[in-house]
Amino acid sequence: MTRLGRGFSYTMQNDAVSPVSADVVFASTRFPKYKIGANNQIVEVKEDTKMLSHKEMVARETALLLEQQQRLSVRDLTSKFEKGSAAAAKLSDEARLKEAASLEKHVLLKKLRDALEALRGRVGGKNKDDVEEAIAMIEALAVQLTQREGELIQEKAEVKKLATFLKQASEDAKKLVDEERAFARAEIENARAAVQRVEEALQEHERISRASGKQDLDELMKEVHEARRIKMLHQPSRVMDMENELQALRIQFAEKSKRSLQLQKELAMSKKGDKNKQRLYEIDGTEALGSYLRIYPCSDSAPDLSECTIQWYRSTSEGGKKELISGATKSEYAPEPFDVGRILQADISTDDQTITIATSAPIDPAAGLGNYVEALVRRHDTEFTVVVIQMNGADQPSQSIHVLHIGKMRIKLRKGQMTMAKEYYSNSMQLCGIRGGGNAAAQSVYWQAKTGLSFILAFESERERNAAIMLARRFAFDCNIMLAGPDDRSAAGT
Numbered sequence: 001m002t003r004l005g006r007g008f009s010y011t012m013q014n015d016a017v018s019p020v021s022a023d024v025v026f027a028s029t030r031f032p033k034y035k036i037g038a039n040n041q042i043v044e045v046k047e048d049t050k051m052l053s054h055k056e057m058v059a060r061e062t063a064l065l066l067e068q069q070q071r072l073s074v075r076d077l078t079s080k081f082e083k084g085s086a087a088a089a090k091l092s093d094e095a096r097l098k099e100a101a102s103l104e105k106h107v108l109l110k111k112l113r114d115a116l117e118a119l120r121g122r123v124g125g126k127n128k129d130d131v132e133e134a135i136a137m138i139e140a141l142a143v144q145l146t147q148r149e150g151e152l153i154q155e156k157a158e159v160k161k162l163a164t165f166l167k168q169a170s171e172d173a174k175k176l177v178d179e180e181r182a183f184a185r186a187e188i189e190n191a192r193a194a195v196q197r198v199e200e201a202l203q204e205h206e207r208i209s210r211a212s213g214k215q216d217l218d219e220l221m222k223e224v225h226e227a228r229r230i231k232m233l234h235q236p237s238r239v240m241d242m243e244n245e246l247q248a249l250r251i252q253f254a255e256k257s258k259r260s261l262q263l264q265k266e267l268a269m270s271k272k273g274d275k276n277k278q279r280l281y282e283i284d285g286t287e288a289l290g291s292y293l294r295i296y297p298c299s300d301s302a303p304d305l306s307e308c309t310i311q312w313y314r315s316t317s318e319g320g321k322k323e324l325i326s327g328a329t330k331s332e333y334a335p336e337p338f339d340v341g342r343i344l345q346a347d348i349s350t351d352d353q354t355i356t357i358a359t360s361a362p363i364d365p366a367a368g369l370g371n372y373v374e375a376l377v378r379r380h381d382t383e384f385t386v387v388v389i390q391m392n393g394a395d396q397p398s399q400s401i402h403v404l405h406i407g408k409m410r411i412k413l414r415k416g417q418m419t420m421a422k423e424y425y426s427n428s429m430q431l432c433g434i435r436g437g438g439n440a441a442a443q444s445v446y447w448q449a450k451t452g453l454s455f456i457l458a459f460e461s462e463r464e465r466n467a468a469i470m471l472a473r474r475f476a477f478d479c480n481i482m483l484a485g486p487d488d489r490s491a492a493g494t
Contacts, residue, residue: 109142261287264360281305281348281357288364290462292334292442295346295357305331309349312435314342315358326487327446330436334444337470338432338488339363366466373470381407384468388413388420389444390456404457406468408475411447413455421449425476425483430454431469432485445469446485 113135120131280302285293295305312328315321322345325333335344345358376382388400402420405412411429412422423429428451434444442462448454459465476483 105145106142109138109145113138113142257286261360280355283344283346283357283359287335287344287359287361289335289337289340289366289369289466290442292332293344293359295331295348303350305348307350311347311349313345313347314339315345316342324487325435326485328435332436332441334433334441335363336433336485337466337473338484340365366463369463369466369470372463373467373474376467376471377474381405382468382471384459384464386413386457386459388455389458392452392454402457404468406472406475409479411449411472413447413449413457421453421455423449425479425481426450427481429476429481429483430485431472431483432488433465433469435485448486 116131116135116138120128120135123131280297280299281295282298283293284296285291287293295310297305310329310331312325312333313322314325315323320343333344333346341362343359343362345356348355348357382405384404384406386402386404388396388402390396400415402413402415405414410422410424411431413420414422428448430446430448432446434441434446434456440458443460443465444456444458445465445468446454446456459468473483
């Protein structure tokens with residue numbers, strides 16, 4: 001390919017440039033001015049206010065081409081112009097002036113083609129072939145540009161059609177939303193009205209119910225007051241009479257029981273014949289659980305009990321095998337649950353003789369105690385208020401009030417929040433009635449929590465004391481532990 005050198009020169013005549021076709025409209029009366037800018041792009045220089053002739057414009061363009069530092073062929077010029085056209089198209093698209101930009105492209109291509117046509121008339125040989133090739137490329141570029149413009153116009157129409165469709169769809173959706181919103185508001189209003197009617201009906205029903213309920217309650221109260229009045233008018237004397245009769249019967253029964261016990265003792269003494277003359281001591285007291293028995297002298301010749309040695313025993317029958325009650329060496333003894341159904345005996349030993357006395361009948365159980373214990377067994381833990389009399393043999397102050405917890409697995413003694421002892425049922429634990437101690441023996445127990453820790457506890461009543469012993473032994477038996485006093489041997493069924 002022939003290139004234009006720096007030494008190329010020619011003489012421009014006025015008739016050398018052929019006229020431009022008449023169907024092209026130029027924005028100006030002269031050929032535009034081009035310049036190579038950044039990234040090898042062709043930039044059109046703004047027009048001067050001064051009008052130039054065609055001869056002057058061709059001369060200026062020739063001078064600019066000669067000033068290039070590198071040699072440019074017509075193909076390179078066409079490539080750079082094509083890049084400039086693409087850049088111009090992009091700028092035109094961004095400015096949304098596609099139609100104006102398209103017109104400018106056609107104008108530029110037309111101008112370039114006219115310039116190359118004029119140049120083809122002045123060159124010859126290979127240069128002329130290059131120019132013709134460039135003209136063919138420009139024409140092909142114009143065809144591509146026209147096709148591209150058609151595609152853009154078609155795309156623009158489709159986009160416009162899509163925008164119109166979306167706009168219509170948006171309007172339809174908005175209309176549908178408005179309709180649904182109106183329908184929902186109407187439904188909400190209807191629901192609110194229905195709820196309000198239901199609330200009013202419920203309030204009315206509640207008001208009527210309260211009024212009727214209050215009226216029924218008032219009538220019931222009137223009937224109760226009337227019944228009470230009638231009862232107070234007619235029954236108090238009868239109830240009082242029944243209570244007095246019951247109290248009198250209780251007193252008579254106690255007297256008869258005491259008399260019967262005395263007769264049994266006299267009968268036992270008469271059966272023994274001559275021994276009756278030598279009886280020096282007797283056992284006094286109710287032979288039942290919850291009382292205490294006391295040995296007293298019944299003869300002036302009887303030695304003082306303080307000078308004698310006393311030992312209590314329990315046996316299944318009079319004359320049967322005796323079981324020693326360890327620690328029961330005082331003249332007083334309070335029966336405990338192990339003694340129920342057994343005869344109690346006491347051996348009184350002096351220097352030269354031993355006297356044996358016994359209860360006239362087996363020890364009777366306390367009335368109602370069994371049912372009370374059965375009710376306590378249903379509980380997981382039962383509390384008893386106790387007073388600690390002794391701890392490890394040392395006396396305690398009378399204000400030492402504690403709480404004894406008897407549970408299914410353990411026994412705990414506490415004072416307020418402080419725990420004094422808490423032990424599970426074991427073979428080392430012992431629990432029995434206090435063996436001696438006067439009138440308070442019927443309300444006291446001996447409890448050895450473990451080896452080296454023992455207490456003497458006083459309960460509020462004989463009933464509480466015996467219930468605590470029976471309850472603890474019941475729970476211990478469920479744990480395969482036989483809970484008894486020191487050295488006691490007892491059958492499992494007791």
